Amino acid sequence: MSKYTLHFKYQAVLHYLHIRSQQRTADHYGISRTHLRRWIRAYQEGGIGALEHPQSKNHAPTSKKTPSSQINPTKKKTQAELIEELCYMRAEVAYLKELKALSQKADRKGQSQTVQTLRAQHPLKYLLHIANLPKKQLLLPPPRPARPR
Secondary structure (H helix, E strand, O other), X not given: OOOOOHHHHHHHHHHHHHHOOHHHHHHHHOOOHHHHHHHHHHXXXXXXXXXXXXXXXXXXXXXXXXXXXXXXXXXXXXXXXXXXXXXXXXXXXXXXXXXXXHOOOXXXXXXXXXXXXXXXXXXXXXXXXXXXXXHHXXXXXXXXXXXXX
């Protein structure tokens, strides 16, 4: 069993493709650059499906699986779960497009501005999760300038 989920690997690869820094991406996700390099290579060679097992290159699996686990390897999702996932992915795509359009470094101010821009179209909880921002940072008003006395 893989230590990292497919979704996690995909997020790390997307982050790298956006900022083009393996070290910053590895630091951001708390992973080694070796893992990240494998995932990037696998994604570039075979797409998101290749991230499932990035080290294997069309080799037969070495572990023995029971036939029942091969028939239905994944849990079927309910319609509500699929809709939830679709909403999340739409928010994520919009967020990444907006960041790319702004052509800014992914600093907190840029992330907050992007979340503010997109919050009318997408649920705030998804945008905050994608941007890795705490809710309090986004909702606090900017400090007021001191009045001269």
